[in-house]
């Protein structure tokens with residue numbers, strides 16, 4: 001996650017100020033805006049109109065009582081990332097920047113995603129660099145993979161993996 005302005009240092013510990021060394025860091029209720037990315041992509045199927053979204057999140061910051069430096073914890077950044085992923089999926093946002101964000105939220109490499117989707121590795125790069133439009137089915141799967149990951153599930157991943165598993169000879173199910 002990157003920001004527009006100076007990026008407050010993300011720290012897990014938040015024990016002392018990295019600027020002045022003061023231990024008087026407090027969670028003052030102040031928030032910092034973390035800009036995730038801008039995405040512009042064609043909408044309406046024909047590709048003649050463009051939609052532009054700017055995704056950003058307000059996340060709580062800890063502020064040094066001595067020098068005023070603001071810090072974001074890794075937890076706060078993760079919370080902001082989760083909320084942005086949720087919004088992306090809920091709004092069905094396509095385009096390369098969104099596809100890249102969703103893949104990273106899913107914790108996958110380009111190669112890993114390509115294998116899972118049964119496409120060549122160069123295909124994922126083409127999507128993410130807006131050289132090829134991400135089709136709806138792929139966008140749906142990407143969104144499910146990302147949401148599952150940030151919400152602690154593996155449902156979509158499991159279902160994609162089983163596609164490559166050789167079938168057994170007989171599948172017998174019994175209705176109760």
Ligand SMILES: [Zn+2]
Pocket residue numbers: 017018019020021022064065066067068069
């Ligand atoms: Zn300080």
